[in-house]
Amino acid sequence: MLDRPFLSRFSPQRTDPEALEKILVQRHDLLAESVERIRDSVLTDNKHHLLFIGPRGIGKTNLVSLIVHRLKKLPKLQTKMRLAWLNEDETATSFLKLLILIYRDLTQRYPDEFPAADLQRVYGHKPDQARELLGASLLEHLGKRTIVVIMENLDSLFKDMPVEEQRTWRAFVQNHPVFATVGTAQSLFDGVSERTEPFFGFFDTRHLDNLTVDEAITLLRNVAKLNRDDKLEAYLATPTGHARVQAIHDLAGGNPRIYMVFSSFLTVEMLDDLVRPFEETADQQLTSYYQERLRWLSAQQREIVQYLCHQRFPVPVKQIAEGMFASHQTIANQLKILRDYRYVRGNERGREVLYELSEPLMRLALQVKETHDRKPLSLIVDFLRVWYDKSDIEEWLVRLPSEVAARAYFEAALELINSDEPNLRHEILRRCLCELNYDRCDDDTISTMQCLATESGLAPDWIRLGATLMQRRRSDDAIAAYSRAIAISDGDSDHVCLVGAYASRALALLMSDQHSRAIADSNRSLELASERSSEDQTMATAWTSVFATKERSGDYSGAFDALNKIVGYSADLPARRRFALGQRAGYYASQGKYEEAFRDVSFVIDDDEVEPEELAAALALRASVATKLKDAATARSDLEKIALLQSAPFQHLCKALLVLASIKVAEAKHDAALADIDRLFSTAREEGDHAWLTKMAHWPAEIVVGAVFLRGMNFELWTTEVCRFVPRFAAFGILGALGEALVQHLPTLGAGHLTPKAYDAWAVAWTAAADSLKSEDRQQLEIPLRLLRTGIAYYKTKDEGVLLSLPSEERKILRQVLKLDPEPAA
Amino acid sequence: MKSNPGGQLSPHQIIGRDALIADMWGILEGRSIYMNDLRRIGKTQIMVKMHASPATGWTTAKCDLGGFHTAAEFATQAYRMSLDVLGTKQKVLRRMTDLIGQVKGTEIAGLIKLPDGTPAPWKEVLRRTFADIEEAMVALASTQRMVFFWDEVPFLLDNIAKRESPAVAMEVLDVLRSLGQDHDRIRLLLTGSIGLHHILSELKQHGYNNSPLNRMELVQPGPLAEADAITLADDLLQGDGIKCDERAECARVIADAVGCVSFYVHKLISRLPRNSAITPKSIQTVLHREITSDNNDWDLQHYRERLTPYYGKDEPIALEVLDSLAVTDTMPFQAIRREVAARMKVDDERLRNLLGLLCRDHYLVRTEDNHYRFYLGLIRRWWRLSRSL
Known part of the structure; x- marks a missing residue:
């Protein structure tokens, strides 16, 4: 223990900053950037005012300590910067008192520069005069240097200072730009975030994030490295270590201080040394703070917070309402207030919001308060049973003497492991994996899933792993995972899992082009489901695999029948039903049964739970079906709905915009059509997707050329609009399509019987737009422009001789476009 | 140039506004200005830039008045600003010297006092100070003028109304209006974080019926010109060392996304990731997250x-x-x-x-x-x- 560097869990300023540097995670960029901003403040006339926000234990003081540490190491700053660091619990009810605190700290740090006598001199004066005297004194002694004021718990300071005094403070800072500020606050407060307050927008606020699982692992590894614990450092890098930290993370959130505390418990020796001091520190430092925070709340709000303290996982409003014996509406209202006050936070899961405490340390503090007779704190007990296996705990208990404090914790953990309660680690992992989107799973998550499935030996865990592997296109690994699920559920006679595992393996086999095996699995799935008169859900699962295999093998009639079965079995399975109806609508449409297609796809659209991507696809299908049914109003309305969807998939949105623009051109609403094309380009730019637009380039090109021309004989507007759109086509590398559309548009130009002036204006507009391009882009329009000008010359003169100015290949193209007879062979 | 949302900027780092500033100097030839717009639109920055580079023939003085709580403090400050700008030579500020004597006016702290030790009447201080400035300007050159850039005037009035009385705040407004009319060599450029009309409507409830702004030009600066906002964004992306493949396009997207407001350009750029390259799409994502998060400080x-x-x-x-x-x-x-x-x-x-x-x-x-x-x-x-x- 003695050779370990001291890491204070509650007072980072007492820790050697070099040790803090070594264990730093996540905030390297923020730290470097903050130091750079303060450096800028000291060396230039720019003055930055930084405010770091985050709950207790998030690492604010840690960060501030490191900023100061790094600033002190910059030689260039030493003669130009003076530091004042106000204590965390300082109170100032006026700007004068704040000035006194700053000056007092300066006299302690730099007694030769800021004489204490100046401070004594102001006492006895009236406050306004004292403020003026001290301010002048501070500015005089500071000279041309910049003062960097570190103010922790700025929110408390603001709470105690009346708004008039805040105005005085702000005015002083504005009139004397010699201050830079580094502040911290537990949460965002009205003094800086309300538009009517003097300091609104004054601070550059940064919210400090909780640690992610990977960052937590890095932190724990850094601490292990600092403690020269190679074994622990190596273990944390393994998939099992990752899975354990993942479980801890879900239990305790990503609060760095919690991890610092847990890092002490990763070896039993340290646990024994630290558990009592930790309990006492938590009791002394946290409990009073959180009790004070609870006192600000109404009785019902306090009850909700206490209820959440007792929940291991986030819970929905309904459950809280039942636990509180109150109405859903009442609790929802109170939760909104608690969310605004940042006591709780909401996590969206589908359409539901699950609530938990925003500060996990609050749960720990309340546990300390509620735990009598020095019983083990349940959060630490939970930590032990998540971190250690049963055998580890039994082993420790054999080795630990009966009198050590840590023993009670291991005994409590073992008791819970031996009880009927589900395995906490597995339960936590399952829960957090369930919340993940399959398509966002990375390799680490897959490793965690593998650990869970291997440890639990349960078929659903293997099926979940298989589904994730499928999403990653790892079909062979998925087949292996499903095979394990089949073996386990066969042994357990778990009929439902068995049907699911066969059906899923069929899909994986299809992915790896093993059609005959896939058909065998889907048939087996259906046989099993039918044999035991399964529930609808199981039948729908089996039929889904049948549908996939039939469709893949080209048996569309069989696939269609399977879809009918799925529809029949999924009356209470909205997602599955939407899938089947959407697919069936496509089948009907391909068979020309538009009314049936319209009916099916309308069910999907009208379902309240439809996901945006599904909705966009369904609207696109119905628009196309409605067009066939001559129902232009519905088609247009559906396309407009897609265009308005916040998260419509890119391709659906772009296609909808193109179709809408074409309709608007047909309706002579040229401005509106061009606005749609403009949005198409903005969307493609935001999405960064060039490929789709490149493929479809001819479509917007034709619309733009046609709509700009038809807006009317406003020559200036032609130039403006052409110059607006040409660079957009250039940015996407699709000028070729625009050039082609311009040439193909020549007959429309000719049919318009334009005046010579109008012909020239059209050519001038395009030439001007081309001239504004970079030379490599301009080259792409050179041939089309030559053809345009020659075509116009022909329309003006009706003399085919003008075509002779073109090379023969270009002449040939132009003759085709102008519908002139081919040139006689030479 | 680094992003600095809400902080103080060197005048040379205040981008744009050149045309507006030129217009404002033109307006000041004829009348004083009241500048009103949304908070954080950049009103103070305009003052800072004008103060740092005054037009030919102008003497300037700038102060944030939010820290003054009485009419006497305000009058004292006006006098001190004049002293700072014009110097303490006996020739200038003759009327004020007559009033308070040689020594009192140079006291570091406290209100201006008469030779007998009683506080000098604030209206008299203001009147004499303005008259002295007028005289000093005439002496300097035939076209020389002085402008006071006074920031946070609504806070000053609100402070006075609370510390003294609404009646005194009304008197301050009326005296300022009358001084502005009487002295053609002195102009005021007033502004504040909150609209003066909020304070006026408060004062109207206490019987105030005058229109102190009716002889002033009302100027609403609005956001930056698009080109200036793009330049600012481009400079900040470069200064903050943010990685991006298409910096010009990203600067354009940023300026457009925040409506060309300088403060928001600084703010959005300060929130962009430093460890990965940004794209137009990621900029939109960051802004979306910023303005919809539970913890956002944009106060929309x-x-x-x-x-x-x-x-x-x-x-x-x-x-x-x-x-x-x-x-x-x-x-x-x-x-x-x-x-x-x-x-x-x-x-x-x-x-x-x-x-x-x-x-x-x-x-x-x-x-x-x-x-x-x-x-x-x-x-x-x-x-x-x-x-x-």
């Missing part, structure tokens, strides 16, 4: 919340108007009327009046072709998100 919710106190029973109509304009870029009066009339009964005059108020309160702006649109694109964007439009 203010625009929704203040509708209730500002518009009372007209709130539903205001909501309807704003909702309509949130989904349609610009609309003429008749189109807005159709939208509103489809949902509720409203007469044209009431609606016209409401649209005027929405413009005054910086929700909307009237375009040259007589359409209405949101004043800031950022507010429109937030409005659509927050109301799921």
Whole structure:
């Protein structure tokens, strides 16, 4: 223990900053950037005012300590910067008192520069005069240097200072730009975030994030490295270590201080040394703070917070309402207030919001308060049973003497492991994996899933792993995972899992082009489901695999029948039903049964739970079906709905915009059509997707050329609009399509019987737009422009001789476009 | 150049505003200016830039008045600013020297006192100071003028109303108006974080009926010109060392996304990731997250919340108007009327009046072709998100 560097869990300023540097995670960029901003403040006339926000234990003081540490190491700053660091619990009810605190700290740090006598001199004066005297004194002694004021718990300071005094403070800072500020606050407060307050927008606020699982692992590894614990450092890098930290993370959130505390418990020796001091520190430092925070709340709000303290996982409003014996509406209202006050936070899961405490340390503090007779704190007990296996705990208990404090914790953990309660680690992992989107799973998550499935030996865990592997296109690994699920559920006679595992393996086999095996699995799935008169859900699962295999093998009639079965079995399975109806609508449409297609796809659209991507696809299908049914109003309305969807998939949105623009051109609403094309380009730019637009380039090109021309004989507007759109086509590398559309548009130009002036204006507009391009882009329009000008010359003169100015290949193209007879062979 | 949302900027790092500033110097030739606009639009930055590079023939003095709480403190400050600018030579500020003697005026702290030790009357201090400045300007050159850049005037008046009385705050306003009329060599450029009309409506409840601003030019600076906002964004992206493949395009997207408001350009760039390259899409994602997060400090919710106190029973109509304009870029009066009339009964005059108020309160702006649109694109964007439009 003695050779370990001291890491204070509650007072980072007492820790050697070099040790803090070594264990730093996540905030390297923020730290470097903050130091750079303060450096800028000291060396230039720019003055930055930084405010770091985050709950207790998030690492604010840690960060501030490191900023100061790094600033002190910059030689260039030493003669130009003076530091004042106000204590965390300082109170100032006026700007004068704040000035006194700053000056007092300066006299302690730099007694030769800021004489204490100046401070004594102001006492006895009236406050306004004292403020003026001290301010002048501070500015005089500071000279041309910049003062960097570190103010922790700025929110408390603001709470105690009346708004008039805040105005005085702000005015002083504005009139004397010699201050830079580094502040911290537990949460965002009205003094800086309300538009009517003097300091609104004054601070550059940064919210400090909780640690992610990977960052937590890095932190724990850094601490292990600092403690020269190679074994622990190596273990944390393994998939099992990752899975354990993942479980801890879900239990305790990503609060760095919690991890610092847990890092002490990763070896039993340290646990024994630290558990009592930790309990006492938590009791002394946290409990009073959180009790004070609870006192600000109404009785019902306090009850909700206490209820959440007792929940291991986030819970929905309904459950809280039942636990509180109150109405859903009442609790929802109170939760909104608690969310605004940042006591709780909401996590969206589908359409539901699950609530938990925003500060996990609050749960720990309340546990300390509620735990009598020095019983083990349940959060630490939970930590032990998540971190250690049963055998580890039994082993420790054999080795630990009966009198050590840590023993009670291991005994409590073992008791819970031996009880009927589900395995906490597995339960936590399952829960957090369930919340993940399959398509966002990375390799680490897959490793965690593998650990869970291997440890639990349960078929659903293997099926979940298989589904994730499928999403990653790892079909062979998925087949292996499903095979394990089949073996386990066969042994357990778990009929439902068995049907699911066969059906899923069929899909994986299809992915790896093993059609005959896939058909065998889907048939087996259906046989099993039918044999035991399964529930609808199981039948729908089996039929889904049948549908996939039939469709893949080209048996569309069989696939269609399977879809009918799925529809029949999924009356209470909205997602599955939407899938089947959407697919069936496509089948009907391909068979020309538009009314049936319209009916099916309308069910999907009208379902309240439809996901945006599904909705966009369904609207696109119905628009196309409605067009066939001559129902232009519905088609247009559906396309407009897609265009308005916040998260419509890119391709659906772009296609909808193109179709809408074409309709608007047909309706002579040229401005509106061009606005749609403009949005198409903005969307493609935001999405960064060039490929789709490149493929479809001819479509917007034709619309733009046609709509700009038809807006009317406003020559200036032609130039403006052409110059607006040409660079957009250039940015996407699709000028070729625009050039082609311009040439193909020549007959429309000719049919318009334009005046010579109008012909020239059209050519001038395009030439001007081309001239504004970079030379490599301009080259792409050179041939089309030559053809345009020659075509116009022909329309003006009706003399085919003008075509002779073109090379023969270009002449040939132009003759085709102008519908002139081919040139006689030479 | 580094992003610095809300902090103090060196004058040379205040981008743009050159045309506006040139206009404002032109206006100051003829009359004083009251500058009013949304908070954080950049009013103080304009003052800083004008103060740092005054036009030929102008002497300038600048001060944030939010720290003064009595009329006497304010008058003392005006005198001190004049001393700072004009120097302490006996020749200048003759009238004030006559009033207070040689020594008292140079005291570091406290109010100006008469030779007998009693506080000098604040109106007299202001009158003599202004008269002395006028004289000093005439002496300097035939066209020399002085302008006071006074920031946070509404805070000053509010402070005085609270510490002394609303009546004293009214007197300060009237004295300033009268001094402004009497001295052609002195101009005022006033502004503040909150609109002066909020303070005036408070004072009107205490019997104030004058119009202190009616001889002043009202200037609404608005956001930066698009080109300036793009330049600013480009400079900040470079200065902050943010990785991006298409910096010019990213700068354009940033300027556009925050409606070309300098503060928001600084703010958005300060929130962009440093460890990965940004793209136009990721910029939009960051902004979306910023303005919709529970913990955001953009306070756009203010625009929704203040509708209730500002518009009372007209709130539903205001909501309807704003909702309509949130989904349609610009609309003429008749189109807005159709939208509103489809949902509720409203007469044209009431609606016209409401649209005027929405413009005054910086929700909307009237375009040259007589359409209405949101004043800031950022507010429109937030409005659509927050109301799921």
